[in-house]
Amino acid sequence: MRGLTLAALTLLPVLTCSAAERADVLKNETPIHAPANPQAIAKIPADFHFIEPGTLTVATSATISPPLSLLASDNVTRIGSDPDIARLLADSLGLRLKLVPASWEDWPLGISAGRYDVAMFNIAVTEERKKRFDFATYRADNHAFAVKSDSKITQINSPPDIAGKRIIVSSGTNQERILLSWDQQNRARGLPAVKPIYLTDDASATLTLLSGRADAIFGPHSMAAWKVASRGQTKLVGRGPFRAWVAVTTKKNNGLAPALQAAVDGTIAGGQYQQVQARWGEQDEAITHSTVNPPGIVY
Numbered sequence: 001m002r003g004l005t006l007a008a009l010t011l012l013p014v015l016t017c018s019a020a021e022r023a024d025v026l027k028n029e030t031p032i033h034a035p036a037n038p039q040a041i042a043k044i045p046a047d048f049h050f051i052e053p054g055t056l057t058v059a060t061s062a063t064i065s066p067p068l069s070l071l072a073s074d075n076v077t078r079i080g081s082d083p084d085i086a087r088l089l090a091d092s093l094g095l096r097l098k099l100v101p102a103s104w105e106d107w108p109l110g111i112s113a114g115r116y117d118v119a120m121f122n123i124a125v126t127e128e129r130k131k132r133f134d135f136a137t138y139r140a141d142n143h144a145f146a147v148k149s150d151s152k153i154t155q156i157n158s159p160p161d162i163a164g165k166r167i168i169v170s171s172g173t174n175q176e177r178i179l180l181s182w183d184q185q186n187r188a189r190g191l192p193a194v195k196p197i198y199l200t201d202d203a204s205a206t207l208t209l210l211s212g213r214a215d216a217i218f219g220p221h222s223m224a225a226w227k228v229a230s231r232g233q234t235k236l237v238g239r240g241p242f243r244a245w246v247a248v249t250t251k252k253n254n255g256l257a258p259a260l261q262a263a264v265d266g267t268i269a270g271g272q273y274q275q276v277q278a279r280w281g282e283q284d285e286a287i288t289h290s291t292v293n294p295p296g297i298v299y
Contacts, residue, residue: 028279029072029079034272037092040262044093045255050117055098056090059116062101065202067226067280068122081222081280082120085138085264088272089118089248092263104172104200108132111251118260122220124174124244125296135247135293136260138273139285142221143175143240148210149233156216156238159185164192165215168205171198174297175218178240209234222282229281245294246285257292264290 051057060082061069069080078099090097102110107119111133125135145156145167156162159182169176176196183194197214199205202223208214210233217224218240227234248264250256267273268288277286 025066025070025079026073029077031087032084032272032275032279034088034091034267034270036094037263037266040092040259040266041094043259043262048255050095051114052098054096056086056093056095057098057100057115057117058086058090059100059102059107059110059119059121060086061121062103063200063202065223066230067222067282068220081276081282082122084276084280085248085273086118086120088267088276089260089263092266093259104170107249111249114251117250117256119249121249122222122246123249125247125294126174127296127298129249130293130296132252133249134252134254134257135245135249135296136257136264137245137247137287137291137294138264139222139246139277139282140287141244141246141285143178143218143244144221144224144236145216145218145238146209146224146227146234147216147237148212149235151215151235151237153215153237159183160189160191161238162186162194164194166195166197166213168197168199168208168214168217168219170200170219173219174244175220175240179218206233222280222285226281242297244297245291247294261290261292 060078064070067080068082069078071077072079078101083099086099087097100116104121107116107121110116111119122141124141125137147153162179162182163186167179169179179194179196187193197208199208205217209217221239224236228236248260250260264273274286277283
C-alpha cells in the first residue's frame with residue numbers, strides 16, 4: 001500500500017477515502033514553515049555533527065497511516081502531522097529537512113547506528129527507551145480501540161473487555177504491551193485468551209477489520225479518530241489505560257534534545273505548531289510546552 005496514490009486509494013472498495021478526507025489531504029499538502037529560532041540554534045552542541053551537514057535527517061513512517069504519515073498526490077512527497085512537525089523543527093534549527101521513510105522496527109537501530117539524526121514515528125516515551133534514547137515531546141497521545149461502525153461491541157476499557165477477542169496490534173509497540181499485560185491478567189482469572197493479529201500496514205489492518213476477520217484495532221488515537229471522522233466505517237469504543245508522551249527521538253547523550261525542545265516551544269509560541277495540529281485533527285493531543293525526557297511509561 002505504501003506506493004499507492006490518493007487516486008488509487010479511492011478505487012479500493014473497503015478503503016475508499018471520503019470526499020472530505022481527500023479534500024483535507026490535498027489542502028494539507030501546502031507546507032507550513034517556521035522562522036529560524038536563534039535560541040534553539042544556540043542550543044545545538046558545538047561538537048554535534050549532523051549526518052548531512054546543514055540537514056536534519058528524520059526517520060519517519062514508510063506506511064500510509066493518516067494523519068501521521070501518508071503520500072501527497074505526487075505519490076512521492078511525505079505529508080502528515082509527523083512530517084509537518086519535522087519541517088517546523090528543521091526550519092527552527094536553520095536546517096534543510098530530509099525525511100527518510102523507514103519501518104517501525106528499523107528506527108531504534110538506525111538512530112543508534114547514526115543513520116538518522118532523529119526519529120518521528122509517533123514514538124511514546126517509556127522508561128526502557130530512555131536508557132538508549134533522548135526525547136523532546138511534541139504531542140500527548142492516547143491509545144484507542146476501534147471497531148466496525150456496526151459492531152455490537154460498545155466498550156473496551158479494561159482487561160475483561162478483550163477476553164476472547166481478535167484484536168489487531170503492531171508488534172513492538174506500547175499497545176502490544178498493554179494488550180498482552182491485560183491478557184495475562186485475564187488468563188490468571190480464567191478468562192478466554194485474546195487473539196492478537198499482528199499487522200504493520202494500516203491499510204491491511206483496516207481491510208482485516210472491515211472484512212470481519214478481526215473484532216477491533218488497538219492503535220494510536222489520532223489514527224483511529226481520523227478514520228472515524230473522515231470515513232465513517234469505524235467507531236471508537238475505548239482507550240488505553242494511560243496517556244503517552246509522543247516525542248522526537250534522538251541518540252542518548254548526543255546533546256540535541258534541548259535544541260529540539262526549544263524548537264518545538266518556539267513553534268508553539270509562533271502558532272505554527274497549532275496550525276499543524278488543527279489541520280490534522282490532533283488539537284486534543286496538543287501540548288503547551290515541550291519537555292526533555294519526561295517520566296515515561298513503565299511496564
